[in-house]
Every structure is written in structure tokens, then in C-alpha cells.
Amino acid sequence: MADHVLVTGGAGYIGSHACKALAAAGVIPVTFDNLVTGWEEAVKFGPFAQGDLLDRARLDAVFAEYQPIAVMHFAALSQVGESMSEPGKYWRNNVSGSLNLIEAAVDSGCMNFVFSSTCATYGDQDNVVLDENSAQYPINAYGASKRAIEDILRDFETSNGLRHVIFRYFNVAGADPDGEVGEFHQPETHLIPLMLDAIDGKRDALTIFGTDYDTPDGTCIRDYVHVCDLVDAHVLGLKWLQDDKASRVFNLGTGSGFSVREVIDHSRSVTNREVPYNEGDRRAGDCTKLVSGSSRAVSELGWSPTRSTLQQMIADAWRWHQTGHYSK
Ligand SMILES: NC(=O)c1ccc[n+]([C@@H]2O[C@H](COP(=O)([O-])OP(=O)(O)OC[C@H]3O[C@@H](n4cnc5c(N)ncnc54)[C@H](O)[C@@H]3O)[C@@H](O)[C@H]2O)c1
Ligand SMILES: O=c1ccn([C@@H]2O[C@H](COP(=O)(O)OP(=O)(O)O[C@H]3O[C@H](CO)[C@H](O)[C@H](O)[C@H]3O)[C@@H](O)[C@H]2O)c(=O)[nH]1
Secondary structure (H helix, E strand, O other), X not given: OOOEEEEEOOOOHHHHHHHXXXXXXXXXXXXXXXOOOOOHHHOOOXXXXXXXXXXXXXXXXXXXXXXXXXXXXXXXXXOHHHHHHOHHHHHHHHXXXXXXXXXXXXXXXXXXXXEEEEHHHOOOOOOOOXXXXXXXXXXXXXXXXXXXXXXXXXXXXXXXXXXXXXXXXXXXXXXXXXXXXXXXXXXXXXXXXXXXXXXXXXXXXXXXXXOOOOXXXXXOEEOEXXXXXXXXXXXXXXXXXXXXXXXXXXXXXXXXXXXXXXXXXXXXXXXXXXXXXXEEOOOOOOOOEEOEOOOHHHHHHOOOOOOOOHHHHHHHHHHXXXXXXXXX
């Protein structure tokens, strides 16, 4: 019988792609999800254990039933803007929920933990190369909640020997090229899917959030990474822990930054359609520039991203956008 891995947030965008990659790697992904932003239809590659991270008894029952060899923890609320207006929601769901999960894992003897953190933990650091040793000064409650979970993991390693791989993602984009799963958030807040919606008239024009940033064209710069490349790194992270290597933090980004205007230009060329947009105010909590300055995942994990050009990410997202979606 193949090993099980507990995938929290497996009904969500990135978690569902991770389940596909894990199943392809020969382990059984068990999705633990409360469907707050996820989709049952996205759970296609292993069993579904519906539950909430805040429900410790449910977590204990799921650990007892499946006895997973590891946890991959994707479940979280992750909207930067909402985290600024409703910080309590983020601290409760992300931090209290993760603490429950970590304690349930340790109590059940599951000592391998892979965690989805974010470049938003670095905050707005002008002219600083963002590598894994950079200071973390989040400027929004979402990033602060993720930094706190990283701290909890380090404490439980010291106290209980819980081994972890922390991945700090930059901006995840694209979709499964086979079209089995993809990005579908309601409400959607991410740039590329919003842009594709605007292109084919599913919503009004895109608003560029701020054109007065200190960047060459005045718009924010981000480092976009393809979701399939990102989840490949997680499979390598699982192997890292199974090989008994030390707990480690890895940035997952390509090291190339693109401004909002550059993403608009690429979307126009990929889709051969005009991008309707207007220029608006800054969004609270947005950093000017977030670009990875590290190749640790490549050199140490052996990660080799193959689909993370902006062209490919938009093309894969566009294909999913035209053919696939979930309905509650
Ligand atoms: N999308 C990005 O660009 C990006 C970048 C950096 C980090 N991340 C992190 O990656 C992870 C996955 O992001 P995503 O874009 O797939 O988000 P998503 O919203 O699509 O998926 C999150 C999943 O977690 C579930 N969930 C949330 N709270 C839960 C709870 N209390 N109990 C059980 N399930 C719960 C949701 O129902 C959903 O299925 C998140 O932790 C996010 O912070 C995402
Ligand atoms: O309608 C929009 C949406 C976005 N943007 C801009 O596009 C860029 C990307 O915005 P996203 O909302 O797509 O993603 P974020 O950069 O806000 O990503 C943040 O939230 C993600 C999770 O949702 C990750 O955690 C990531 O690490 C964290 O930086 C930002 O400059 C944003 O201001 C617009 O101009 N208009």
C-alpha cells in the first residue's frame, strides 16, 4: 500500500495541483479542506476528508485514519487586502488553525511537515536581495500570519523534533496543462485571472492598483512562478524530509520580476486580444517589488522549473480560463 500524505487545502488552487503531482510520484494525497475557498470537484487524485483546521477532534480522527507520513499544509486565507481590513480572521484561521494542525501532527507521530509560506513575509525592502536569510518585515496581516506559523514550526522542531520544509512562494500563476485543475477563486483577487476575465468580457476593465510606485513604469513588480513547477518543488521537499535532511527554508521564484504593465503587455500578445484596463489607487498592503534573489531550491533541492516563463504561465492560464471552471 502506498504512503499517504495529508494535503490541507487540497481542494484549492495550488493544493489540487500538488495532489496531482503527489499521485504521479506514487503517494496517496489525502485532501483535508473545509471548502471555504476550495472546490470539491478539484479533489480528483485521492480521498477527501472534509474538515476545518479549527476542529482539532476532526484533525485527530483524520490523522488516525490515514496515518500520513507527512503533511503538506496549503490551507489558509490568502487575500492581502482582506487581511488588512479583517486581521482577526487571518490570525484565527491561519495561525490558530495551523497550531491545531501542528499539534495534531506531532501528537499522532507525523513528524514531516511541508509549509506554504510567502514572499509577503519579507515586506517592502527596497534594493534588498530577498533570499532565505533576509529579514522578514511583513506589511500586511496575511504575511504576518505566515511568519508566525514559520516561528511555530521552528519551536516545535526544538521541542518535539518536527522536521519541516518551508517554501516561501512568490506569485503563483498558470494551470495544469492537461486542464484537470486550475485557478478558480471566488472572489478572484489575483492579477492574471482578473486580466483574463477582463479580456473576454467576463468582468469590467482591470484596474491597475497604483501607477506611482518607485519602479520604471510606476506599477508593482512581482516574480511569477508556474504552479506546476511550484508543486514539483514540493515533491522534492517531501523527498528531502524522507532522506532525513535538516529542516530548511526555500524561496520559490524565478528571480525575474515583471511589472503590472508588463503582464498586461504579455497577456495581449498571448491572447491576441486587447486588455481593457484603467488606472486606480494603490491597494492597501501591496509591496512595491517582490522578486526572489535566491537559487537555493535549484542548487540544494535540484528544482528545475520548466514552465515559468510569463508567456507559458499566461498561455496555460488562458487555456484553463476558456475551458475549465468549478461550480459549487
Ligand atoms: N496563490 C499564490 O500566489 C500564493 C503565493 C504565496 C503563498 N500562497 C499560499 O499557498 C497556499 C495555497 O494558496 P491557493 O492560492 O491555492 O489558495 P486557495 O484559496 O485556492 O486554497 C486554500 C485552500 O485552503 C482551504 N482552507 C482555508 N482555510 C481552511 C481551514 N480553516 N480548514 C480547512 N481548509 C481551509 C480552502 O477551502 C482552500 O481550498 C496558501 O497557504 C497561500 O497563502 C499562495
Ligand atoms: O486587479 C488587480 C489585481 C492585482 N494588481 C496588482 O498585481 C500585482 C499582483 O497582485 P496579486 O493580487 O495577483 O498577488 P499579490 O502580489 O498580492 O500576492 C500576494 O498574495 C499572494 C496570495 O494571494 C501570495 O501570498 C503572494 O506571496 C503575496 O505577495 C500587485 O502588484 C497588485 O497590486 C492590480 O494591479 N490589479
